[in-house]
Amino acid sequence: MSFRPAIWLNILFLAALLVAAIGAPWLTPYAAEGAGTPNLPHKLLPPSWAHLLGTDEMGRDMLARILYGARTSLLLAGLVIGGSVTLGVAVGLAAGAAGGWLDEFAMRITDIFLAFPPLLFAILLVSVLGGGFASAVLALGLAWWPLYAVLVRGQVVRLTGLPFVEAARSIGASPARIARRHLLPNALGPLLVQATVDVGAVILVASGLSFIGLGPQPPAADWGLMINSGRQFVLSGSWWVAGFPSLAILLTALAFATLGDSLRGGRN
């Protein structure tokens, strides 16, 4: 792969975002506001040197809120991807390695999960669980794992026919050992690329969930929530209240998607 500046720009941006998210309490002079304390006398101030991105309807510094929102988004997406990759690998590996009726059964179940549009499925689950960070993680994880199960199972079936797996089996390696030592490591590459792209996708869907009030609850800082509570002020001129969180979601999703594409070495 030739050197492409776009990749490094993405990595740089995502690294900066991660540092900003972890270091948010120390990076901004408005840490308390970022965490949710209102400062009503300062409400809806336009961007200025004191408040680079302006203040929201509760007078909180928008930059601080966005940094704290990055913590929410990245943590949530990380937990969702981590959980669903784990579950997806377990199901896909078991189905692909076992074959036969177990494979058939597991894949039919996966098909059923895949039939639901992920956001609608998550909405259904969270409506029963009650809104909140933990519910959103659980619901999105349950909506997301089938993609990885299908991916891993496909890789396993492809690998099982190759000579080195045949060889391992003929020297008497147990199915569990073949799955762990030969199949899994070889299936990992495409899986990690897909998981990278999906961090952005999960952030997008999760922001939708919190936009309709089913994600983290106020006063938590969350980009989707910020857009929803700020949207009524946009038409009266305070565009920054919803504009900057939208930009944060857009740039983050964009960075993960293009990074994933570059890793895949693919076109576009």
Next chain:
Amino acid sequence: MLRLDFLLRRLFTSLLVVAGVITLAFFVTRMLPSDPARTFAGMRARPEQVEIIRSRLGLDRPLPEQFLRYLSGLAQGDFGNSLVTKRSVSEDLGIFLPATLELILCGFGLALLIGIPAGLLAGASEQSAFDRLTGAAAVVATAAPVFALALLTQQIFFNQLQWLPLNGRLDAEISIGHPVTAISGFLLLDAALTGNWVAWRNGVAHLILPATVVAAYPLAIILRMTRNALVDALGQPHMAVARAKGLPSRTLLLRHALPNAILPVLTLAGLTFAYAITGSVFVEVLFRWPGIGKYMADAIVSKDFPPILAVTLVSTLAFVGVTFCVDLLTAALDPRVRQGR
């Protein structure tokens, strides 16, 4: 021609998925570590209020009985009653569904009508300015949250330029001065049928922004997929032969490349339909569009479970239906698939 056994096999797997979706939606909502009745009654509800909600949802009965009631209800098209308004959810769906269909069909139609020709143009002129520009725009469109796009278009076309209305399906003056007689529930169709052109023009103006926002994501995907499929098809060996024979580039493109490029696009267009459905939920909320998405969002706010379940099921089954139709269409067009090879 489609072979009957292919059709039956595909129909069978689709029905299996439908049965699975219905079953899963039931059990997954009952097996989650929570007390739904408590959630819907709200934090400050008294125990006896929770019990009323519990019995109204039938949650106080044994699980198998609940499941049978749920199935027999669905078989009769009965989604139960709203916990808040006590109205029948099926009747509500009947009222709100046409508005959503109008929005999704227009939005998705727009995505196909623009996405496929633009994708072909980009693919036929690989690496041109047009190709790069549409490529970049498509990547941005797929990373933008639908609700942010909706707010942005409202800000530009209503607030700044004042070209288009902010929300709703009709201006208040129009719906009072030139009311549309409901025949099908599709506003534009009904207005046209009754010759109410004042309302028709106003309805179109109201539809432009929401339909465009619904279209954005599917359009971006369809455009890039069409472009990639055409580039792939143009790189095939048989294209080199056709070119060597001296066929004009028009024939090359339309007769030799296009038929091979269109199949993967068709499959993917079916998949993007799911995005059009979920996107319409946000669009309906922000544009105050009286469809099932807004109906569901209102139900979420008032913690009203039956409408949420109903909209999820109806949308998912619509998605399964669209996938089924796309598969049949693909099979009808692709000799390899219809012969089961």
